[in-house]
Amino acid sequence: MGREIFLAQLGLMKECGKIVEFLDESGAQKLQPAIQSYAVSEELAEAFYAYHMEFLSQPGGCTNINGPFFNDEDVKSGVWSKFYHFYKPIVNLVEAKYPNLWFSVSIAPSYDDTTGTVVFVENKCGYDAIPVPIVCLNESWKAWHIPFDEPENHEAVYAELEEIHNRMDDRVRRAISRPYIIVQFKGGVLADTWICHDEKEAVALAGKIAGERCRDGCET
DSSP states (O other): OHHHHHHHHHHHHHHTTOOOOOOOHHHHHHHHHHHHHTTOOGGGHHHHHHHIIIIISOOSSSSOTTSTTOOSSOHHHHHHHHHHHHHHHHHHHHHTTOTTEEEEEEEEOOSSSEEEEEEEEEESTTOOSSSSOEEEEEEEEETTSOSOSOTTOHHHHHHHHHHHHHHHHHHHHHHHSOOEEEEEEETTEEEEEEEESSHHHHHHHHHHHHHHHHHHTOBO
């Protein structure tokens, strides 16, 4: 999944023209090990040059002055675009799993502080999948920072991208699932309550509680 997200990011950047067309010979040579490590096709090489500038190496500012998102006239617009092209492909992959839900990406760009990205989810066409809109992602980091802990390690980058996807997916899944509520009474008085979103976990927990009831003479 992580590599699928990575390639989707490169694909969106290429589609929107957020690429670096030319590198000098020295720059191209320096990026060859990264190109090979990330197994980037020739078709996506220009998008990878841009991705490397902004997300895999220190940009030296909110956006790299030679990079695809630099906008000297509107710095915040450039920052917004940088975060949009990072998160939107991840959102698209999650959204594809939920055809009855609509996802929106809200970005509050900043060139001197953290930029916040929030993804909202709500019902599409009145379909009652979730009772109220929810937030499935709320992240912030400074635009001049690298978003990965180990940008030189492609497997670590893939893992971090997948982790963002999985957190979003888990939040949506929990919102649309019908919770299983298990209660325990002792002496006719409510003693404890459990909420599970997974049927197997709920059945296992209910069985465990029932066993304790038989042993202790409690009513569940």
